[in-house]
Amino acid sequence: MKKYHFIAIGGAVMHNLSLALVKKGYQITGSDDEIYEPSRTRLEKAGILPEKLGWFPEKIHADLDGIILGMHARIDNPELIRAQELGIPVYSFPExxxxxxxxxxxxxxxxxxxxxxxxxxxxxxxxxxxxxxxxxxxxxxxxxxxxxxxxxxxxxxxxxxxxxxxxxxxxxxxxxxxxxxxxxxxxxxxxxxxxxxxxxxxxxxxxxxxxxxxxxxxxxxxxxxxxxxxxxxxxxxxxxxxxxxxxxxxxxxxxxxxxxxxxxxxxxxxxxxxxxxxxxxxxxxxxxxxxxxxxxxxxxFKGAAKRQEILAQSENGILFRDFAHAPSKLKATVNAVKNQFPERKLIAVQELHTYSSLNKAFLPNYAHTMDEADVAVIYLNPHAVALKKLELMDEATLQEGFKRKDLILFTESAALRDFLLARDYSHTNLLLMSSGNYDNLDLEPLKAKFQTHEA
CATH class of the missing domain: 3.40.1190.10 (Mur-like, catalytic domain)
Structure with missing residues (x-):
């Protein structure tokens, strides 16, 4: 039986690969310092969820066939160092x-x-x-x-x-x-x-x-x-x-x-x-x-998860969720929804969440990406900005970067929620775009707003 140990097993691809190898009959172990859902439940169901979070060099032993190393791990990871000391083959998941x-x-x-x-x-x-x-x-x-x-x-x-x-x-x-x-x-x-x-x-x-x-x-x-x-x-x-x-x-x-x-x-x-x-x-x-x-x-074909995903719809309005965050993806998604439903108002909400999108030097790349939206909204989580050690941009800076004078900025999830719940969604599409989750914004009340317009 082949034996592999995953360093950073909790990642999206990493945990899926580990589960695929369990299906293949391999013996799999793993470690990580953070494991979120759905990875946690899926690993637990397969019997390979680490007992404790963290890195444990004692898990690395000479009879392993290899280590599969995730991008989330650091170069000084103690399990990686132990594997290198023992001469165990270390593979990235692409290799x-x-x-x-x-x-x-x-x-x-x-x-x-x-x-x-x-x-x-x-x-x-x-x-x-x-x-x-x-x-x-x-x-x-x-x-x-x-x-x-x-x-x-x-x-x-x-x-x-x-x-x-x-x-x-x-x-x-x-x-x-x-x-x-x-x-x-x-x-x-x-x-x-x-x-x-x-x-x-x-x-x-x-x-x-x-x-x-x-x-x-x-x-x-x-x-x-x-x-x-x-x-x-x-x-x-x-x-x-x-x-x-x-x-x-x-x-x-x-x-x-x-x-x-x-x-x-x-x-x-x-x-x-x-x-x-x-x-x-x-x-x-x-x-x-x-x-x-x-x-x-x-x-x-209904689309991949979070790609123009329909969360709720009424007779004359749709609530979309999309993964778009880079400028090209943002522009393509906004334009697609507006062109598909030109007679409907479009409210587009973009969470700037990645390092690139939160970087003021990168901001000019977003120029005119939200032009087709009738209402353009940006959400910034100050905590996410601070974690990346970047400067929190203000509304005027974002308006200049997006080349849109009426762009609206929110930095509190509750304020964004109140703004969206106060809107009338008759003959209106709402497009939520992010690789994050708007600081755990509860989408259920928004879904209900669309259901109230059912004929």
């Missing part, structure tokens, strides 16, 4: 995924935005069509128990992140998968704390493209000028396949794909999602499915 999939066709979905949605679409269609495949995706998807699967399947579809691999490997995760097929959806400055220079950030994607093997394939979104330029300049001898938004039209708030065999109604919307869908279609074709099979399965 481990590659080691488990060397004999498979490896598909990597990369990009500053859209990669979770594209990966989710592909997984949905492959599953619906009965294909056998492994996967790694960065969000929970309806119909999939885990975010990771490792089996004897001939294909693995991987959401490839450009963020750093581990405390002892400062290169992007997506290099480690050694793709056969790569898709790049977009390049927009993200991870400002790790890539403070935009040229260096762009270079990571060029490097990924150049690594496409001669018998491989590079699928890229030509609508994005940075992706188009990088792809066309790439030294890869592999096949290059550009894509843009799939043809579609909107009928009474519903999006219909225009296909060679007629119209197909789908459950997602927005130009960015039509681009994502076209990229997913090309990946599925590369894996042997026909366009007809894709169009047969895509209508039942």
């Amino acid at each position: 481990f995924i590659f080691n488990q999939s060397q004999d498979k066709k490896r598909v990597v979905i990369a990009g500053s935005h859209g990669k979770t949605s594209i990966t989710s679409m592909i997984l949905h269609v492959l599953k619906d069509q009965g294909m056998d495949f492994d996967y790694l995706v960065g969000a929970q998807i309806e119909g999939f128990e885990l975010m990771v699967r490792l089996s004897d399947a001939p294909v693995i579809v991987i959401e490839g992140d450009e963020y750093l691999t581990s405390p002892i490997d400062r290169t992007p995760k997506f290099f480690h998968y050694r793709h056969d097929i790569a898709l790049v959806s977009g390049i927009a400055w993200d991870h400002f704390n790790v890539f403070p220079d935009f040229e260096e950030y762009k270079a990571q994607f060029s490097n990924l493209m150049d690594r496409t093997p001669n018998d491989g394939k590079l699928i890229y979104c030509e609508v994005d000028p940075l992706v188009k330029t990088a792809s066309e300049k790439s030294s890869t001898k592999g096949q290059k396949q550009p894509y843009q938004a799939h043809p579609a039209k909107i009928i009474q708030g519903k999006t219909h794909l225009i296909t060679p065999k007629g119209e197909v109604e789908i459950g997602i919307f927005g130009d960015h999602n039509l681009q994502n869908l076209q990229g997913a279609l090309y990946i599925c074709e590369s894996l042997g499915l026909s366009p007809d099979q894709f169009y047969q399965s895509i209508p039942t």
Whole structure:
């Protein structure tokens, strides 16, 4: 029986990988200094929740087959130091995924935005069509128990992140998968704390493209000028396949794909999602499915968690939740909701939560991202700003950064709650965007506001 120990087992991907290995029959242990839900309950149910929080070098012993090291751990982690002293192999999770999939066709979905949605679409269609495949995706998807699967399947579809691999490997995760097929959806400055220079950030994607093997394939979104330029300049001898938004039209708030065999109604919307869908279609074709099979399965795709997720709706209003936080994601989501429902008022609320978004030097990148919203609101948690040792920006600074004079700032969750509960949501959509939770804002009263308008 293979034995692996996870350092920082509580992370989203890390705990899913640990559960996937338990399913595979491996013996798994782990440690972490903080474990939140749903990781805690899921690890406990599998019998691998650490008894105590913290790091315990005595857990590291010579008969382990390896250590899987999470990004949350520090370079001076006592368990990591003990493993290095004993000469136990230490893997980041990307390296481990590659080691488990060397004999498979490896598909990597990369990009500053859209990669979770594209990966989710592909997984949905492959599953619906009965294909056998492994996967790694960065969000929970309806119909999939885990975010990771490792089996004897001939294909693995991987959401490839450009963020750093581990405390002892400062290169992007997506290099480690050694793709056969790569898709790049977009390049927009993200991870400002790790890539403070935009040229260096762009270079990571060029490097990924150049690594496409001669018998491989590079699928890229030509609508994005940075992706188009990088792809066309790439030294890869592999096949290059550009894509843009799939043809579609909107009928009474519903999006219909225009296909060679007629119209197909789908459950997602927005130009960015039509681009994502076209990229997913090309990946599925590369894996042997026909366009007809894709169009047969895509209508039942409801989206990845927190991507234009509908929390409540009435006859003339919808409460959306979305993960958008980077400028490109924010603009795409705001525009998509307004274009889909042009006759409705749009109230857009953005929580600035990440290091990049809270950094005053990065703020100009948010210019005009909320222009399409009728009411634009920003929430800042002073505690989150202080933890990142950054300056708390005031309303005037944010108005200048977003180029929106009527932008409203809240720094207290209760005040934001009162403001939102006081609004009339007749003929109105409310869009909540954040990678956080507005300091534990209770969404139930807001959901009830929409239900009161039911016909």
